Structures are given as structure tokens and as C-alpha cells.
Amino acid sequence: MATCAKCGTHFFQLCEDAGPLCPRCLATEVSLQPLRVTPILVGLIVVIYVAMVANGVSFSDPTTDALLAWGADFGPLALRGQSWRLLTSMFLHAGFLHLAFNAWALWVLGRLTERLLGSVAFTLLYLLSGIGGNLLSLLINPLQVSVGASGAIFGAAGALVTLQYVRKLPATALVLRRDLAGIGSFVLYNLFYGFTHAGIDNGAHVGGLLTGLSLAAFVPLPVAQGEPRPQRRTVATFGVAAVLLAFRGTFVWRARAPVAEFGAALKLLDDGQTEAAIQALQHVVTRWLAEARAHYSLGAALLEVRRFDQAIASLRTASRLDSLNTAFANELGIAYLRNDQLDSAIVLFKRTAGLAPRRSYGHANVGLAYLRAGRAVEAITPLRTAVDVDPNDANAQFLLGNAYLATQAFAPAVASFDAALPHAKDSARVYLRRGVAYRLMQRQADARADFEHAVSFGTRVAADSEVVADARRGLAELGPGRRD
DSSP: OOOOTOOOOOOOSGGGGGGGOHHHHHHHTTOOOOHHHHHHHHHHHHHHHHHHTTTTOOOOOOOHHHHHHHHHHHHHHHHOOOHHHHHHHHGOOSSHHHHHHHHHHHHHHHHHHHHHOHHHEEEEEEEEHHHHHHHHHHOOOTTOOOSSHHHHHHHHHHHHHHHHHTTTTTTHHHHHHHHHHHHHHHHHHHHHHHSSSSTOOOHHHHHHHHHHHHHTSOOOOOOOOOOOOOOHHHHHHHHHHHHHHHHHHHHHHHHHHHHHHHHHHHHHHHHHHHHHHHHHHHHHHOOOOOOEEEEEHHHHHHHHHTTTHHHHHHHHHHHHHTTTOOHHHHHHHHHHHHTOOHHHHHHHHHHHHHHHHTOHHHHHHHHHHHHHTTOHHHHHHHHHHHHOTTTEEEEEEEHHHHHHHHHHHHHHHHHHHHHGGGOOOOHHHHHHHHHHHHHTTOHHHHHHHHHHHHHHHHTTTTTGGGHHHHHHHHHHHHHOOOOO
8 A cells, every 4th residue: 555645545556656646636637748649640541541542442432342452351351361450440441421420530539538648648549449449340240341440439439438437537527528428429329320220340339449448447647747657557558458459369360260261262262263162161151150141152152153952052041140131132042043943033032122122133133033934924013113223224124125025015125125235234135135126026127237236246255156146047037138
């Protein structure tokens, strides 16, 4: 026990260099520090965002691949030797609004925290909180691509809460009291929003908050002039925190070992080694039974090599584990379609359309399955819905044209093919089917022109050899030199 030189209170002294004052008296001696680091951090995240946009990354909605290329956190990569992503992801943002909100929060909360803790302590707290948040994110949701400074910012918010309510610094009464309600609202609103909306990395928020709350309980505070500065305690506090984070990282690495294997399997898929990837994914799903995305990736790989029954089994598991995932339901529908289980395909595509009614592909796939089943009349309604949702969906327009053609509604068929052509990636097949419609309408010159276009465009792509053959048969049926 030590005796306070100012008030005479007996108190427990944590370190030899903590000084002769008890915590209450020491609090009255805390001096506000100059602002150095917060403006640099705000400027740094802005500069990095500008550099990303200048190099072609979307201003408002960056792709996952772009974020990963710049250093986003992603379990399969971070757990396979790219642990530096735990740090770099803190300085990246997924669009202007994301950047603007975090820059504002960092400016408000960072200034308060830095003035109370000092530049060095604040910098270390900021970085350790961000890393701590990313570690918890990896543990909770290792397959989420994560970027943003919010974990570190939550660490600053947590530190301010601890300084006010645990350490009860009078200095904070002057600086914090008017802002504390706003800090609490910031924390609670963002946690609530993260728990109720998809795509928000709440693991990073909670991890950063807990790290900041904990560190601020022990970090030494700058003292008034004349008092000894607790340098050894500063080093010891952050040294212990870094060691504890390292232990936490080791635990995460061990707990999420299948994620690293999953990442290796995905790399095999990217490299075109499908069979090797299938073997790796089969091993992953035996160790990670409840991960829907692992089962989905296995099913998609099996579908690629036409092992339909196995693909369906894996995709059914993925869809059962995540019944609201439109991609899983759609891929299972495709597997059923390719395996000629058309009724099951229709059911799955209808589920896809119901889960994403404002996306055209689900409705279009319902129509495709009906067409494959020879039910062209039933195909028209979902296909019309698809083109209403997205008039530029060339595939939906093409399928609708085929449905009209099958029901002998030739003029609407031609109109649908006309709408498909400006956006079609494979214009040869559109010309072919419109040529068929023209021929049935007895517009022989138009039919001939379209068949010739189909041959011309189709010969440029090896996959269109069947289209070219059909177009040449159409020309032969018209006869040489025949004109309207």
C-alpha cells in the first residue's frame, strides 16, 4: 500500500513509477495533450481512398476483388500467411459514404481520446483496437470481406467510456460530459444497425470496443508538469496488450484452421485445378459441417465437372444451412435443370425469384425451366416479369422471344429479339431465332439477312458452331437467291 502525498489516502500502487498520488488526486492533475495523430489518421484514410479511386476502384461501390487487391481482411487469405490484412484493412473503405462516416467519427472521437491519453498512447490504442476487432471478426465470420476503421474507432469510443465511468477523471467532465451522450448513441446505434443489417462487420465493432474499454482501464495518463511520467507502465501496458492479442490471434488461427484450407481450395478453383479443389473441399466440409459457403463451393465445383447428383446433394446442404441465400437457391436450381429434373428446378427458381423479386435472373430462370419442360405458355409470365424488372436483360428478352415463338406469337417474338440484340453477348443466336420468326412470318429477305448475320457472328466463336450450322440450314431452306 502507498499513501497519497496530496490527500493522505492509502491506495494500492500498481507500479513503482506510478507516482505518489492516489488515482483520484492523480485524475485532477491530468493535463490535456496536443493534437497530433488524429489529423494524420483522418488524412491517411482519405488519401488511400483517393488513391483507390484514381486507380479505377468504384467511387461508391467497390468490388470485392478490388478491396482484396488493396488489402481487405478475408479469412481464407489472412489465415494463410497474409496476417498483414488485419492492419491494412483498417485504412480501406467501401465507398464514399463509408469513408465520410468513419472520417467524421474518427475526427470527433479521436480528438477527445488523443487529448486525454497523449499521441503515443492513443496511436497504440487505436491500432491495437483495430487489430483486436479484426481478430474477433475472423473468429465470428471469417468468410466476410472486411474493410474500415470502425473497429479502431469503437476502441476510441470504449476508451472514453472507461475514462468517464471507471477512472472517473474530473478532466473528462470538462471535455467529455457534453459529448458522452453522443458517444453512447454512436456505439449503441452502430451495434444495433450492425446486428439488424446484413453486410455490417459487427464482430470488428464489438472486438474494437472491448479492446478499447480494457486498455483504457490500465493505460497511464499524462500528468501535470512536475509529476514523474510513468514511462515503464506505458511500455508494460501496451506490451502486455500486444502479447494478449498475439495469444488471441493464435487461438483464432487454430479455431479457424478449416478456413485456411477453404482458402487453399478456392485458390485451386481459381487456378483451374477443379478435381484437386473438389478433393480439398470435400475435406473442408467434413471439418466444417455448418458452413454453407463451403458446401456451396463444393457443389458448384461438382456441377462444373457434370457430377450432377453429388452437386445437388452439396447445394441442397448449402441451401438448407442458409435458406435465404438467393445464390445458393439459384445454383441448386441450375443443377436440377442440367440434370433434367425440371419440376425441382422450377420450384428452386421460383424461390430465387421470391427472395430477390427486384432481380431479373430468378424470374428469367423460371421461364427457362418452363421452356425446357415444353411449357412455353407458362414461361411467358415470369419472363415478362424479368424484362419488366430489367429491360436490358438480354437473356430474359431472348428467352421471352423464344417463348413467344413457341406459341406462334411471331410479332412479339421479333420485338423481344430486337430488344435483346443491343445488349446480347452472343448475338449470333439472337439473329438465328429472329431469322426463324421472320421465315415463319414469310418475310424471307429479313430471314435471309438474319441467318447471314448469325453465320457471320457465329463463325467468330467456336461455341457457336451449332448456331452456325442451324443458320446455314435456314439459308438452304430459303433456297439460293430467293427474295420477297
